[in-house]
Structures are given as C-alpha cells and as structure tokens.
Amino acid sequence: xxxMYFSEQPMSAYPADEGKEFGATALMxxxxxxxxxxxxxxxxxxxxxxxLAEEVGFDGIMLNEHxxxxxxxxxxxxxxxxxxxxxxxxxxLVLLGxxxxxxxxxxxxxxxxxxxxxxxxxxxxxxxxxxxxQEQLAAGVNPAYNRExxxxxxxxxxxxxxxxxxxxxEGTHYQHRVVNPWAVPLQKPHPRIWIPGVLSKETIIWAxxxxxxxxxxxxxxxxxxxxxxxxxxxxxxxxxxxGPENRGYLQRCHVADTEEKAMANARQFMWMQGEFxxxxxxxxxxxxxxxxxSYRKAxxxxxxxxxxxxxxxxxxxxxxxxxxxAGTPKTVIPKLRRLLEETRPSIVGFWASDxxxxxxxxxxxxxxxxxxxxxxxxxxxxxxxxxxxxEANAPVSIAHSTPPAPAMA
Amino acid sequence: xxxxxxxxxDVAWTTEEMRVAGSLLRVxxxxxxxxxxxxxxxxxxxxxxxxxxxxxxxxxxxxxSHPGYDGSERPGWxxxxxxxxxxxxxxxxxxxxxKVSVIGLGFGGWIAAEMATMAPRGLHRVVLVGAMGxxxxxxxxLDEALVSYIDYxxxxxxxxxxxxxxxxxxxxxxxxxxxDLNREMTFRIAWKPYMYNPTLPHLLGGVKSPSLVVWGRRxxxxxxxxxxxxARALPQSRLAVIExxxxxxxxxxxxxxxxxxxxxxxxx
Numbered sequence: 001x002x003x004m005y006f007s008e009q010p011m012s013a014y015p016a017d018e019g020k021e022f023g024a025t026a027l028m029x030x031x032x033x034x035x036x037x038x039x040x041x042x043x044x045x046x047x048x049x050x051x052l053a054e055e056v057g058f059d060g061i062m063l064n065e066h067x068x069x070x071x072x073x074x075x076x077x078x079x080x081x082x083x084x085x086x087x088x089x090x091x092x093l094v095l096l097g098x099x100x101x102x103x104x105x106x107x108x109x110x111x112x113x114x115x116x117x118x119x120x121x122x123x124x125x126x127x128x129x130x131x132x133x134q135e136q137l138a139a140g141v142n143p144a145y146n147r148e149x150x151x152x153x154x155x156x157x158x159x160x161x162x163x164x165x166x167x168x169x170e171g172t173h174y175q176h177r178v179v180n181p182w183a184v185p186l187q188k189p190h191p192r193i194w195i196p197g198v199l200s201k202e203t204i205i206w207a208x209x210x211x212x213x214x215x216x217x218x219x220x221x222x223x224x225x226x227x228x229x230x231x232x233x234x235x236x237x238x239x240x241x242x243g244p245e246n247r248g249y250l251q252r253c254h255v256a257d258t259e260e261k262a263m264a265n266a267r268q269f270m271w272m273q274g275e276f277x278x279x280x281x282x283x284x285x286x287x288x289x290x291x292x293x294s295y296r297k298a299x300x301x302x303x304x305x306x307x308x309x310x311x312x313x314x315x316x317x318x319x320x321x322x323x324x325x326a327g328t329p330k331t332v333i334p335k336l337r338r339l340l341e342e343t344r345p346s347i348v349g350f351w352a353s354d355x356x357x358x359x360x361x362x363x364x365x366x367x368x369x370x371x372x373x374x375x376x377x378x379x380x381x382x383x384x385x386x387x388x389x390x391e392a393n394a395p396v397s398i399a400h401s402t403p404p405a406p407a408m409a
Numbered sequence: 410x411x412x413x414x415x416x417x418x419d420v421a422w423t424t425e426e427m428r429v430a431g432s433l434l435r436v437x438x439x440x441x442x443x444x445x446x447x448x449x450x451x452x453x454x455x456x457x458x459x460x461x462x463x464x465x466x467x468x469x470x471x472x473x474s475h476p477g478y479d480g481s482e483r484p485g486w487x488x489x490x491x492x493x494x495x496x497x498x499x500x501x502x503x504x505x506x507x508k509v510s511v512i513g514l515g516f517g518g519w520i521a522a523e524m525a526t527m528a529p530r531g532l533h534r535v536v537l538v539g540a541m542g543x544x545x546x547x548x549x550x551l552d553e554a555l556v557s558y559i560d561y562x563x564x565x566x567x568x569x570x571x572x573x574x575x576x577x578x579x580x581x582x583x584x585x586x587x588x589d590l591n592r593e594m595t596f597r598i599a600w601k602p603y604m605y606n607p608t609l610p611h612l613l614g615g616v617k618s619p620s621l622v623v624w625g626r627r628x629x630x631x632x633x634x635x636x637x638x639x640a641r642a643l644p645q646s647r648l649a650v651i652e653x654x655x656x657x658x659x660x661x662x663x664x665x666x667x668x669x670x671x672x673x674x675x676x677x
Binding site for chain 1: 554555556557558559582585586588589590592593594595596597600601
C-alpha cells in the first residue's frame with residue numbers, strides 16, 4: 001500500500017462570523033481578514049506536522065492547492081513540495097495536484113516539477129487537476145476552455161519531460177517557439193501522475209484512458225464503487241486490466257485517546273460551514289463552461305437558489321457512511337478495513353485534522369496514526385493484495401507498457 | 410409610416426437556417442421594406458419581441474441568433490467578437506442585401522460596431538444601444554461571471570415587472586440552461602479583456618455610416634460613459650439618452666426605441 005498524510009492547511013485564524021455574514025468564504029471574501037502573522041505561524045506548524053508524518057512512518061505526503069479561500073492556505077503546491085524535497089528524506093511528495101488550466105506557461109511548471117524531482121532524489125508524484133470553479137475566476141483563466149487547457153497543458157508537460165529539446169509547440173491554447181528546459185525529471189520515463197477527483201465522470205474516464213491512478217476524494221463508499229466500475233470498464237476498453245494499483249482514496253480520519261475527543265475534533269472537518277470548501281457561492285463555484293454538460297440542469301438550478309447543492313451531507317451522515325472516520329485506533333481500524341475490503345484502493349490518504357484542531361491534538365493524531373493505525377492497515381493491505389503502483393511496478397502511463405527504470409539516486 | 414404598414418400582431422415571422430462562413434445560423438425574418446439586421450444581447454433573445462414587431466412595420470427585419478447562442482450551432486473554433494462580425498458581414502453578402510442598417514443591442518452593439526469598422530461604407534445606418542465594446546474610463550462593465558443568471562438579467566432592467574412579463578417571475582429551468590449556454594459562448598469569445606476591445610476606439614474613426622448611439626440613463630451593465638465614448642469616436646454620430654431606462658431598452662421601452670430607430674434608419 002501507499003499510505004500518505006494530508007492536510008488541507010486550514011487558515012483557521014480567520015473570523016468565521018465575518019464569513020457567515022458575507023455569505024461566502026471563497027473568491028470575494030476579503031483578504032483583509034487574512035492575518036499574515038497567523039499565516040506564518042500556521043505554515044510553520046504544518047511543516048512540523050509533515051516532518052512528524054515522515055518520522056512516524058507515512059509513505060507519502062499529499063499536497064494540494066487552492067486560492068482565495070480560508071479553507072486552504074496552500075496557494076502553490078510546488079512551494080511546499082520544494083521545501084519538503086529538501087526537508088524530507090524518504091516520503092513521496094504527492095502533489096494532488098497542480099491545477100493545469102491556471103498555468104499560462106506549462107513549460108515553466110514542467111521545469112519546477114523537474115527541479116523538485118531532482119532535489120528530492122526522485123520522490124515526486126506529480127498529480128494534475130482541473131482546478132475548482134472558483135480557482136478559474138481567482139486566476140483569471142477562462143472556465144469555458146478548462147478541459148481543453150488541462151489536456152493540452154498535460155500533453156505539453158509530459159513532452160517537455162520526455163521529448164528531447166529543443167522542439168516547438170503550436171497548440172490551441174499554448175504556443176511555444178522553443179521548448180528546451182534545462183531541468184528534466186530524475187525519474188524515467190517521467191514522474192508518476194495521479195489524478196484526484198470527486199464527481200466528474202469525464203475526469204475518471206480521462207484518467208483511466210491514460211492509465212493514471214485515480215484518487216477518489218472522500219466520496220461515500222457506494223459512490224466510490226461506481227467510480228471504480230467506470231474506471232475499470234474504460235481500462236478494459238483501453239486494453240488493460242485495472243487493479244488496486246490504479247485506485248486511491250482520501251479518507252478523513254481523526255484518531256485520539258478517547259472516542260469523545262476524536263469525535264469532537266472530527267467535527268472540525270465541517271468547520272467551513274459544513275462543506276470542506278466552505279460556503280460555496282453557487283455562482284462562483286460553477287462558472288459557465290466549467291462543469292460537465294451532463295450536470296448543467298442541476299448546477300443552473302443551484303446557481304439561482306433552487307434545489308440543493310448536489311454535494312452537501314451532514315456530519316452525522318458522514319460518520320454513518322464513513323466519509324469521516326473518528327475514534328481510537330481500536331474503532332478506527334475496522335472501519336478502514338471495511339473501506340479496503342469494499343473498494344480495494346492501494347493508495348490511501350489520511351486527512352487527519354482540519355479547522356481548529358489544536359497543534360497538540362494534530363500532532364498526537366499523526367503519531368497515533370503512524371504508530372498504531374498504519375501498521376494495521378498495511379497488514380490488511382497485504383492480506384487483500386493491495387499493491388501500490390510502486391510495489392506493483394505499474395507502468396507510469398498507457399504510453400509506457402514496460403515498467404519504469406528505478407530512480408538513479 | 411408607409412400605407413402598407415401592418416399592425417404588430419400581423420407580422421409573420423419565418424425561421425431559416427443558413428450556413429455562412431463556417432457557421433450554421435438560425436435567422437428569424439419578418440416584415441417588409443428596407444433590410445435591417447438586429448443583433449441581440451449576450452443573454453440571447455426571446456423568439457419574438459414587441460420591439461422587433463415594431464421595426465417590422467417599416468423594415469424587413471432579420472434577427473439572427475449569434476453563432477453559439479440560442480438556436481445557432483456553436484462553432485468550436487470561434488475565438489473573438491470580430492469573428493462574429495465577419496460572420497454577419499458574410500450573412501449580408503449571402504442574403505445579397507444592400508442598404509442594410511444594423512441595430513446592435515448591448516453585446517450585439519459591440520458586434521455592430523466591429524462590423525462598421527470592417528465595411529466603412531457598407532452599412533446604411535448603424536444604431537448602437539447600450540453597446541459593449543469600449544472600456545469605460547471610470548466605471549466597469551458588470552461582470553456576469555460573478556452574478557447569477559437571474560440577477561444579471563434583472564440588473565439590466567429598471568422596472569422589474571417588465572422582467573417578470575418577458576421571462577416570468579421565476580424563469581423556468583430550460584431558460585436558465587439556455588442562459589448558461591449563451592454565457593458559456595460569451596466566455597469563449599469575450600472572456601479577456603471582458604466585454605471590450607482595446608483597439609476598437611482607434612478603428613471607429615474610419616466609419617463612414619451615420620450612427621446613432623442610444624443609452625439608458627440608468628444602465629447598470631454598461632456605463633453611460635461608454636455611450637459617450639462611442640459618440641466621440643464615431644464620426645457622424647449622435648448620442649440619445651433615454652431617461653429612466655436601464656440596459657435592456659428594447660424590452661423596457663420598445664415603442665420609444667423603435668420610434669428613434671425608425672426615424673433614424675428610414676432616412677435616405
């Protein structure tokens with residue numbers, strides 16, 4: 001298995017009542033409420049958590065990226081990836097991921113990622129995402145071309161990594177007269193690419209066609225099974241048999257000394273007014289052209305205040321269906337077993353704490369996860385044959401049918 | 410008014426699909442007389458409006474759906490508003506129209522202004538009503554990306570009861586879906602810079618067609634200063650401000666606007 005540690009890096013020092021009054025905590029919620037003194041404190045606490053995660057035995061550290069919102073302070077995953085490349089020795093640096101459409105220059109991204117791969121001595125997993133609806137507005141990039149930009153930027157980055165330069169690229173959205181970066185990845189043929197997602201069928205299909213592992217972000221077990229059904233059928237059409245090495249899952253999982261404490265801390269997963277991205281503004285979160293055409297009816301109704309947000313579920317619902325797991329290791333491990341037995345992922349991200357969970361409790365949780373939960377999960381993984389892409393030596397993509405050469409460091 | 414004028418309810422409208430310069434356009438046509446081309450707002454247009462009927466008493470009125478809007482197929486290759494203007498120049502040629510006037514409403518006004526720069530002597534008269542296309546020096550053009558479909562359209566009305574009359578107090582979901590599709594096309598061709606062309610003011614000086622710029626005093630979507638800028642840039646133009654009117658003058662005050670337009674465009 002590949003067991004990784006994740007934090008949303010919550011900006012927990014913002015005034016929540018102001019957010020409630022404004023009615024949305026993203027995009028336009030003024031950054032006058034962002035206190036850089038607190039920001040500095042929090043970033044340094046998160047660095048400490050990552051150091052601890054490696055120490056207690058996590059296989060990887062998962063990083064993400066969001067903009068203009070207190071639910072996530074990580075405005076550039078490559079910044080933390082760069083820091084961790086030097087600061088850590090063993091863990092994979094799993095970026096889930098760089099929002100490609102937000103980049104006006106994918107070649108520059110390819111350079112940064114190559115540098116991270118080399119400095120970390122070949123520990124980069126370079127996931128890519130489309131970016132949320134609000135991120136498009138925050139970055140000023142056109143939501144109507146989101147999917148096209150994603151696919152073209154992906155192509156350009158993989159070519160920048162693998163095709164001998166100099167070469168020229170005349171695309172629809174990106175045009176480069178010279179692609180010749182003097183920074184190429186250490187891992188060959190290139191760093192692994194994993195694709196996280198929630199609802200979008202198109203993203204699942206795309207990932208399966210590329211033979212990139214898909215990381216389901218905290219979806220309920222039934223929904224997760226449907227994701228794998230779809231992925232597996234597309235894989236079969238593409239000519240390969242998908243397995244646990246293609247499957248990842250992000251699990252909100254808080255562990256503490258007592259059930260009560262764990263449950264109280266786990267309520268912080270709902271700290272942003274009940275949704276992990278906060279009070280989603282119905283218009284800003286789904287700009288025209290961004291969402292899948294098959295969801296158009298639902299989202300236009302949501303945008304004008306008719307119909308429920310298709311994504312909302314209560315804390316109690318999520319405890320019941322295991323989207324949130326909270327307790328002592330004793331009660332947590334059987335729930336993780338159920339997740340592994342029913343959905344069979346080889347990659348599991350532990351989203352350990354959120355919101356106002358204290359620094360002490362966050363660290364305690366990381367220690368307990370590392371020392372008590374992860375070993376049990378690994379045993380279950382062995383029993384169920386859940387080999388990670390590294391353990392299975394899985395091909396990096398559909399284009400590379402032979403397993404990659406090991407990193408040279 | 411011509412002795413042959415019909416009352417508004419007697420106007421017979423036809424619909425035709427025409428392939429023009431790489432786009433498949435749905436074109437409504439009604440009335441009789443010299444041709445006018447009416448270019449609709451970025452929200453699209455109801456099939457029929459009192460404003461169109463009023464014009465049709467005096468002119469042959471063509472109301473195409475812009476490529477990618479309402480009933481017209483989306484050309485995935487199209488990238489900017491000048492592409493739409495070129496398409497409509499091609500439509501005029503395909504219909505073999507001479508002495509055609511263009512009446513542009515809002516976003517349609519931007520298209521009309523671009524058309525005029527492309528055919529400086531080609532258009533009989535140009536009417537720009539609350540037209541996008543020029544960057545305001547002080548204010549901003551309202552950004553529809555930050556506003557819901559309903560709130561955006563309501564922002565264009567001074568009298569909300571007229572919105573209710575035209576679209577219903579609770580616009581039905583299929584209409585919202587069409588507004589979303591139209592908004593998506595607007596993003597495809599006018600995302601950045603949003604709703605203006607920085608080069609347009611420099612090109613308008615070459616337009617030979619007499620122009621009428623009409624603005625609602627209380628336009629909350631495109632500031633009045635843009636109308637003033639158009640009138641300054643276009644030789645042979647004048648600005649008419651309609652008191653108490655918002656952005657969608659064609660829907661709020663159809664008879665007043667039609668009167669202005671007919672008087673202007675009917676001149677020889």
